[in-house]
Amino acid sequence: MTAFEEFGVLPELGKATDELDWTLPTDVQAEAIPLILGGGDVLMAAETGSGKTGAFCLPILQIVWETIRDLQSGKPSKKGGSAAGAVAPWTMSFFDRNNALAVTPDGLRCQSREFKEWHGCRATTGVYGKAKFYYEATVTDEGLCRVGWSTQMANLDLGTCRYGFGFGGTGKKSNNRQFDDYGEAFGKADVVGCMLDLQRLEVSFTKNGAALGVAFKIPENLRNDTFYPAVVLKNAEMLFNFGKTDFKYPPGNGYVAVCQAGPDHSAPNPLASPAANTAASKPAPNAPQAIIIEPSRELAEQTYNQIEKLKRYVTDPDVRPLLLIGGVRLEEQKAELQKGIHIVVGTPGRLEELINSGLVQLTHCRFFVLDEADALLKQGYTDLIDRLHKQIPKITSDGCRLQMIVCSATLHAFEVKKMAERLMHFPTWVDLKGEDAVPETVHHVVCMVDPKIDTSWQQLRQSIRTDGVHDHDNIHPTNLSPETLSQAVKLLKGEYCIRAIDQHKMDRAIIFCRTKLDCDNLEQYLRLRGGQRYSCVCLHGDRKPQERKQNLESFKRQQVKFLICTDVAARGLDITGLPFMINITLPDDKCNYVHRIGRVGRAERMGLAISLVSTVPEKVWYHGEWCKTRGRNCNNTNLTDVRGCCIWYNELNLLGEVEEHLNITIQQVDKSLEVPVNDFDGKVVYGQKNLNKGTGYVDHVEQLVPTVRKLTDLELQSQSLFLKRLKV
Numbered sequence: 190m191t192a193f194e195e196f197g198v199l200p201e202l203g204k205a206t207d208e209l210d211w212t213l214p215t216d217v218q219a220e221a222i223p224l225i226l227g228g229g230d231v232l233m234a235a236e237t238g239s240g241k242t243g244a245f246c247l248p249i250l251q252i253v254w255e256t257i258r259d260l261q262s263g264k265p266s267k268k269g270g271s272a273a274g275a276v277a278p279w280t281m282s283f284f285d286r287n288n289a290l291a292v293t294p295d296g297l298r299c300q301s302r303e304f305k306e307w308h309g310c311r312a313t314t315g316v317y318g319k320a321k322f323y324y325e326a327t328v329t330d331e332g333l334c335r336v337g338w339s340t341q342m343a344n345l346d347l348g349t350c351r352y353g354f355g356f357g358g359t360g361k362k363s364n365n366r367q368f369d370d371y372g373e374a375f376g377k378a379d380v381v382g383c384m385l386d387l388q389r390l391e392v393s394f395t396k397n398g399a400a401l402g403v404a405f406k407i408p409e410n411l412r413n414d415t416f417y418p419a420v421v422l423k424n425a426e427m428l429f430n431f432g433k434t435d436f437k438y439p440p441g442n443g444y445v446a447v448c449q450a451g452p453d454h455s456a457p458n459p460l461a462s463p464a465a466n467t468a469a470s471k472p473a474p475n476a477p478q479a480i481i482i483e484p485s486r487e488l489a490e491q492t493y494n495q496i497e498k499l500k501r502y503v504t505d506p507d508v509r510p511l512l513l514i515g516g517v518r519l520e521e522q523k524a525e526l527q528k529g530i531h532i533v534v535g536t537p538g539r540l541e542e543l544i545n546s547g548l549v550q551l552t553h554c555r556f557f558v559l560d561e562a563d564a565l566l567k568q569g570y571t572d573l574i575d576r577l578h579k580q581i582p583k584i585t586s587d588g589c590r591l592q593m594i595v596c597s598a599t600l601h602a603f604e605v606k607k608m609a610e611r612l613m614h615f616p617t618w619v620d621l622k623g624e625d626a627v628p629e630t631v632h633h634v635v636c637m638v639d640p641k642i643d644t645s646w647q648q649l650r651q652s653i654r655t656d657g658v659h660d661h662d663n664i665h666p667t668n669l670s671p672e673t674l675s676q677a678v679k680l681l682k683g684e685y686c687i688r689a690i691d692q693h694k695m696d697r698a699i700i701f702c703r704t705k706l707d708c709d710n711l712e713q714y715l716r717l718r719g720g721q722r723y724s725c726v727c728l729h730g731d732r733k734p735q736e737r738k739q740n741l742e743s744f745k746r747q748q749v750k751f752l753i754c755t756d757v758a759a760r761g762l763d764i765t766g767l768p769f770m771i772n773i774t775l776p777d778d779k780c781n782y783v784h785r786i787g788r789v790g791r792a793e794r795m796g797l798a799i800s801l802v803s804t805v806p807e808k809v810w811y812h813g814e815w816c817k818t819r820g821r822n823c824n825n826t827n828l829t830d831v832r833g834c835c836i837w838y839n840e841l842n843l844l845g846e847v848e849e850h851l852n853i854t855i856q857q858v859d860k861s862l863e864v865p866v867n868d869f870d871g872k873v874v875y876g877q878k879n880l881n882k883g884t885g886y887v888d889h890v891e892q893l894v895p896t897v898r899k900l901t902d903l904e905l906q907s908q909s910l911f912l913k914r915l916k917v
């Protein structure tokens with residue numbers, strides 16, 4: 190049995206984890222997997238590289254596989270099952286309903302989050318014979334609803350055929366598409382009493398106990414039919430009481446609760462059994478069970494690949510994931526969707542586009558995952574997330590509650606907590622440190638770049654092309670103005686980058702720059718300084734999707750040594766055994782420091798992160814909304830306060846913010862960029878597992894030797910004393 194199986198994971202998934210060399214679940218996996226398998230909403234806050242992706246992919250794959258297996262065999266799914274089959278006899282039906290309408294496991298609450306169309310449902314039992322029947326329906330959420338009675342012949346859109354008699358929230362009654370004013374409007378928290386008098390063949394309603402009069406005369410030809418409580422909803426929710434608990438407004442006047450109709454006056458709904466209607470709960474091919482949102486196409490691709498690897502042995506039924514990212518032809522994605530998919534991994538824009546156009550249906554979605562959730566919120570996707578969440582039924586069409594999983598290494602943000610309060614259902618925090626933290630495997634240092642002390646920038650023979658913010662400034666080595674010093678920092682950082690590479694004999698590193706232009710300039714400079722020695726590629730938003738993909742691949746395959754990128758690659762990218770990273774400039778957002786340096790020191794391997802920090806303010810580009818070209822060929826070097834496109838960047842302040850956020854002081858190294866070995870652990874090899882983990886172990890044993898000897902002597906003494914006593 191693999192270690193993962195002990196946490197309740199399927200043997201087929203356990204086999205795949207074994208092949209990936211995941212011998213033991215990481216801490217976050219050990220906590221989160223059972224919680225997710227148990228049906229809970231989870232917020233996963235754990236360090237970079239701690240295996241969060243596996244922590245949600247494994248249980249999702251498992252539950253999705255179980256669900257499709259059950260659907261294919263015609264069995265109701267586990268969680269909806271008991272309610273669907275066994276709860277007798279008075280509930281709303283799990284089967285006699287439209288797909289987008291969900292029924293809670295107790296069968297007493299219906300919800301539809303579809304806001305364009307009506308979706309209906311009928312009860313599991315109906316009434317007939319000369320008697321008077323009553324039930325109550327309470328509006329529990331805003332939206333449109335119509336409630337009443339219908340026969341088995343009626344369609345589910347209550348009131349639109351001859352066999353359904355409904356009363357709607359807008360104050361209209363309807364039968365056979367004839368909508369007439371009746372009673373008064375009702376809405377959230379109102380209780381509608383539904384009365385059926387089969388002696389007089391009349392349907393009437395009450396609102397909060399007040400009688401609204403006879404709504405319909407039932408035609409004589411329906412006298413012997415069975416009538417079922419029925420509802421139809423548009424983005425609304427209603428709660429039903431068939432008389433099992435006290436009515437809020439008991440009807441009197443000879444009406445009895447439907448659930449007390451007795452065997453002579455009630456009959457089961459033939460369409461309410463699983464066998465009768467498996468098709469109704471069968472998802473359409475384009476209705477996935479899980480939706481995973483990632484902030485960048487690279488991350489979406491990575492998570493998709495991880496799912497592919499983990500699902501290798503999960504067959505019969507096959508679980509089909511699909512990647513939905515921009516830059517891929519829509520036609521291709523449409524074709525895949527029609528073939529049938531179960532898990533969708535995508536970026537927010539493309540996902541919403543496909544959902545809005547109906548190409549992805551949310552009717553059977555039971556997992557809503559936000560990976561790097563704080564990034565999604567910071568990128569402005571709060572409304573999009575809220576919109577999607579609103580559209581997903583909270584109870585799936587097979588009676589399962591929607592599970593939401595949210596993760597990041599920097600989840601301790603106000604916006605995340607607000608979102609969790611708004612959207613999640615009693616979530617459990619899996620929070621191993623209680624604050625944003627850097628893994629112990631990441632050795633991170635800063636090197637101050639001080640152009641006043643290090644004046645080598647004045648004599649550089651070859652230098653990096655800078656970003657041009659000082660093109661209109663009067664800069665000259667003899668004039669140490671802020672502008673000159675700022676330009677000097679840019680030149681020095683190019684040199685320090687090369688020095689860091691040489692000093693640590695780096696043959697693999699990820700290098701972060703602040704802007705796309707900085708990336709391009711550094712790429713050009715590294716190539717200039719030595720083709721193969723500093724071979725590099727860029728990854729940023731101005732590069733075409735295909736080029737981005739190729740560049741990342743060639744870096745992963747070690748065909749090039751350096752990957753130069755903006756924060757587009759700060760999060761989540763998992764490059765096995767990456768030993769080094771360099772921050773040419775600290776990120777604007779302190780959280781991204783954690784993510785950037787977390788590209789190294791993953792999966793227990795050691796990594797070194799070096800950040801270059803300017804001691805003087807540096808003038809940099811900042812293209813706001815007012816910048817017509819959004820930075821492309823922009824040469825407005827004025828400051829933003831005069832609607833220009835530049836700001837003064839204060840890295841010392843940023844460093845202070847990062848240190849305060851992480852509650853640490855980051856070690857400083859001098860301009861030689863040598864990292865003192867003793868301060869960390871001189872024996873480690875960056876990029877490899879720390880085999881010396883527990884250094885001092887030898888010392889430790891040596892220290893313990895005298896104590897252990899003493900203990901052995903004492904043990905001997907006590908045993909001989911005991912033996913002596915026995916002899917006495």
Ligand SMILES: Nc1ncnc2c1ncn2[C@@H]1O[C@H](COP(=O)(O)OP(=O)(O)OP(=O)(O)O)[C@@H](O)[C@H]1O
Pocket residue numbers: 209210211212213214215218235236237238239240241242243597598760761762763765787788791792
């Ligand atoms: N149980 C395990 N044992 C060994 N390696 C693992 C285990 N789980 C995951 N890994 C590996 O650890 C690496 C990091 O995992 P993952 O990308 O899921 O980290 P993460 O927590 O999502 O990091 P980030 O916050 O940077 O996105 C991956 O290469 C993955 O294959």
